[in-house]
Amino acid sequence: MILRRLLSLYGLLFFVFVYAPILLVVIYSFNANTLNMMIWDGFTLDWYRQLFGMETSLTQSATFVDSTDQLWGAVRTSLIVALSTSVFSTVCGTALALAVARYRFRLARFYRTLMMVPMIMPDIVLGIALLIFFITIGMNLSMLTIIIGQSTFLISYVFVTVSARLAEVDTSVEEASADLGATPAQTFRKVTLPGIAPGILGGWLLAFIISMDDLVITYFIAGTGNTTLPIHIWGLLRRGIKPEINAIATLMLLFTLVIAAAGLYFRSRRQK
Amino acid sequence: MSLARRKLLQLVGLLGVPTVFLLIFFFGPLLIMLVYSFLTPGLYGGVDWIFSHLNYGRILGWADTRYEKFDPVYIAIFLRSLKLAALTVLASLAVCYPAAFWISRMRPGMRDFAIFLVTLPFFVSLIVRLFAWVLILRPTGFLNQGLMGLGLTGGPIEFLYTDFAVILGMTYVFIPFMFLPLYGSIEKLDMAQIEASSDLGATRFQTFRKVILPATLPGIVGGSIITFIPALGNFIVPSVLGGAKVLMIGNLIEQQFLSARNWPFGSALAMLVMSAVLVLLIAQFRLAKKEAQS
Structure with missing residues (x-):
């Protein structure tokens, strides 16, 4: 007791x-x-x-000098990056998950293991590797390099989320649809896609949030002039601790909570 | 077009773009980093494409020519990072194990809500969560105010910029990483076995050691590994909470890239981190295989 x-x-x-x-x-x-x-x-x-x-x-x-303009610039950069990255990663991650779950081919198991690698790679290692790579092939650091860099590991997150959903969906409905004369495209659009939509949405939200928050990888491949929100706050922390950071942090908190709540709402709707 | 052929085309359509993308932008960079770790640093930043093993020698002890001097400080920093990461794992276990046990005994509805509450901070910005600890730990922070208010200390204690702050910070940000695998195995505990053990006269401690601990070991190992890996290479937590005093291998790598501009040496250090991670993962894989066989 x-x-x-x-x-x-x-x-x-x-x-x-x-x-x-x-x-x-x-x-x-x-x-x-x-x-x-x-x-x-x-x-x-x-x-x-x-x-x-x-x-x-x-x-x-x-207050910090000039920080307000920089802040909104950083918010804008973060939103553009997060939107592009999450959409691209969702398309790629979903395609891979579909291929591995619905087609029989020799490399399927290999792919499953492979997709774990970006998630366990220490972020600093991936960050500097990408930096070396972009510089070596002569690609200027820009928003595009951030988008590419973040996608390399976010694809895995989407893959895992969508795969989990695919495993739950009953394949017999898809077979029935094909037996009843639907073309593969029709079956995909009318049966498979609605079935895994919550997984795709969940993966997209996850990728969006992680992208908005990524500090380490972005830090190495952002170059100058492409400050994202986490990097901006990190810069502020180095300049000094001022109450302004509290307010920025609270707004970010509110933003992520809204997204997390939305994700949860969709999940609960799926279960009904 | 035959069915098999169409299936093949569909498969290639699904796999093509992501596979090529990951080959170029994920495996390509890692490969180039490996190559860089065997090159010679140029005089003004950059690299010279001349093979050199001295980047590793500088860390491991066989370089003592020119400016590539062996310095035991690098291996010391690496060992120090291993130590801090290990202590973080231990602290996380101590924090999460009892909590996971408590939550696993709740009513189902409460339980789901409690798990949601544990995972929610994972979605809160890392930098925001670390900033919160700066507010708490700094000399005029809440912890010192509280301690002085209670009359426990005369003056403020320096919590910030210490090993303690770094371990605390990493434990805090990795809570979901440790909690979820632990919870997964604790939830599966067979209550009948625990009751049988105490019915047969085992003390609580004996029951824990002989029944509960072995049954939850997979969760403990899994949680420890996925906490240890990001803790080992971390450089954000030590640079926010550790100041200049607590240098971890991650900070050292960052310096090589952004201030010292010695990319080959930085790559060699990163390879060191990667090999440590690889050793861990192979060990876990072997362990899991052995378990599956028995």
Whole structure:
């Protein structure tokens, strides 16, 4: 009995450990104290107003110079990269998953193992390998190199997500569709695709979130002038710790939570 | 067109683009990195296409000519990274094992929600989660404020920029990596076996050691490996929470590429990390095979 109580206490502490740091960032993003961000000094929205370029009562020294324009530039870059990468990875990952699950060929098992490699590759190794590669073949570092670089490992994430879904879908329905005279294209569009759509959507969302958050690989292959959001924040952290970061972090948190909730919503709809 | 031929065409259509893409942009770079690790660094950045094994010698001890000096500091940094990654694995196990056990005993609805709550932070930006720990650990941070408020310490303790901060940070960001494999094997525990063990007079500790631990070993090994790999090559956590004092192999590699501009040496260091990962994976593969046979 005592052991069980202790275990529950430990479990609750575990969740405090997981969520308290994140919660602190959110709470202190509303702190009005401009001198010492650790001491609560009343509620304010100034840090958010500052990010959106609105009038604030903040002094020059309380904020980072020029950071707002850079921030929105970084957000734009991140969104373009994440959208392109996630769409490309989803198409490639889904195609591979379909081939491995629905066709019999000798290399199928080989592909399954192979697709694990990019996921376990330490990101710094892949990052520098891509950097060397792009420089050696004379490709200028740009948004395109970021998109290519991130896709190399995100394809695997989509592959795994879609494969899991394909394994659940009953193949007899596809066979029935073919027996009833549907062309392969019709069967694919009307039977297979709707069946695995939740998996494709899930893989796409996962790829999108991971792409938005990727720091290490992007850091090496972004070159100058293509700052993504995580790299921008990393740069801010190196310039100093200012309350502005709390507000940016909270907005990012909100954004990922909305996407995660959307993903969950689609998953629960699939189960009905 | 025959059916077999059409199937083949479909297969090529599905596999073609992704396969070519990965061959060029995933395996190509790794291959070039391997080649680079055997080249000579140029005087002003760049490389000279002359074969050299001294990049490895500089790390492992056989180079002492020209500027390619052997320095035991590199192997020391590598060993230090192995140590920090191993400690991170141990800390993660200590944090996640009891929690996974607790959650596995919940009602099904609660259980799913609890697992969702554990995985959710994985989707929160890494840099945001690390920033949170900067706020907590810095001299004027919450931890020091709390400790001083309780009168436990007179002045602020330097938590930030220490090994402790790096291990704590890595443990925190890799929680889902350790938790999910652990949970997977704990969930499958046979409660009847545990009850039988205590009915037969085993103490709680004996039951844990002889029944629970062996049954959950696959989860422990799996979680440890996928936590260890990203921890070993990490350079974000040590550079945010470790400052300049805690140098890991990841920071060293980054320096070779972005400030020292010695790409061949950096590639050799990266190959070192990769071989460590490979050894681990082969060991796990062998273990899993043995288990499947018995």
